[in-house]
Amino acid sequence: MPTLTVNGNAVDTNADPQTPLLWVLREHLGLTGTKFGCGVGSCGACTIHLDGEATFACQVPLEAAVGHKITTIEGLSPNGDHPLQRAWIAEQTPQCGYCQSGQIMRAAALLAANPKPSREDIIDGMAPNLCRCGTYPRIARAIERAAQEG
Amino acid sequence: MKLPANEAPSLDYRAKVPHKARRNYLTSDRSKHLTLLKSASIATSVLAVVLSSESLAQEADGERLFRQRCSSCHSLEAGQNRTGPSLAGVNGRAAGSVEDARYSPALRDSDVVWNSETLDRFLANPRQFVPGTTMSISVTNEAQRRALAEFLTASGRGTP
Numbered sequence: 001m002p003t004l005t006v007n008g009n010a011v012d013t014n015a016d017p018q019t020p021l022l023w024v025l026r027e028h029l030g031l032t033g034t035k036f037g038c039g040v041g042s043c044g045a046c047t048i049h050l051d052g053e054a055t056f057a058c059q060v061p062l063e064a065a066v067g068h069k070i071t072t073i074e075g076l077s078p079n080g081d082h083p084l085q086r087a088w089i090a091e092q093t094p095q096c097g098y099c100q101s102g103q104i105m106r107a108a109a110l111l112a113a114n115p116k117p118s119r120e121d122i123i124d125g126m127a128p129n130l131c132r133c134g135t136y137p138r139i140a141r142a143i144e145r146a147a148q149e150g
Numbered sequence: 151m152k153l154p155a156n157e158a159p160s161l162d163y164r165a166k167v168p169h170k171a172r173r174n175y176l177t178s179d180r181s182k183h184l185t186l187l188k189s190a191s192i193a194t195s196v197l198a199v200v201l202s203s204e205s206l207a208q209e210a211d212g213e214r215l216f217r218q219r220c221s222s223c224h225s226l227e228a229g230q231n232r233t234g235p236s237l238a239g240v241n242g243r244a245a246g247s248v249e250d251a252r253y254s255p256a257l258r259d260s261d262v263v264w265n266s267e268t269l270d271r272f273l274a275n276p277r278q279f280v281p282g283t284t285m286s287i288s289v290t291n292e293a294q295r296r297a298l299a300e301f302l303t304a305s306g307r308g309t310p
Contacts, residue, residue: 040286040287041222041223041233041286041287042286042287050232050233053232054222055222055223055232055233056222056223056233059223059233059284059286060233061252061284064233064252124214124217124218125217127217127218127219128218128219128222
């Protein structure tokens, strides 16, 4: 039975080893903050961290996630007070909200690698994540705010 | 019924605006407004030039496209495999041959050798080119695809 490390906890799952990690997280572990968007790694709604790297959970089979540190939006911060989460609220970033957990996870990996990103770094770094409401300007502002306020 | 003139509500809003304020609007504010309009139209044409040159640059900039479209799953560092294999030294490499990388049986068993032409065809529609591959991102814009294929096979990346 594969054991995963999700948000710091070791969890067992009886899912098929080929199951995309997204469905293991959502259906087997009940962590529904990570969203299903396209299923083909084109939209970023399912973005999680695998060893700190932003990764499409829909593209990673369960067996490839074993032995790696998985972080989902639920585990980004203990109280939902990650600088990005505070900045997201301050900038009133979401509209419908569906893509936003993926956006925040992508942004968190971006800031971890590049704590003071330029506008262009932000635009390039966030490019894999789509938002159909078009909240991009507020996403960029929130990332800039988080980078500034830490 | 016609109201007597002195009881009719005034429809002339200007009557309620003090004369001085009205004059100010007609002079300073209006000319400011016109200047604003002029600079807005200049800004629009500048923006149009910037945007079109930016999209051209982006089409030609394989490195930037790689950062935007590929680097979530692929590294350019040798030995650094993510969801997909490292693409260091991909030029001339047999598909499915990177050590410790995760591959579909379809790609591992294919006879594909990567070069700018096969990469271009693969990126156009991976699942058509290698049915059964788990690589699912396609780049439908031909200029962008070409820029990516050229970037990935450019000198210096061809040797591991």
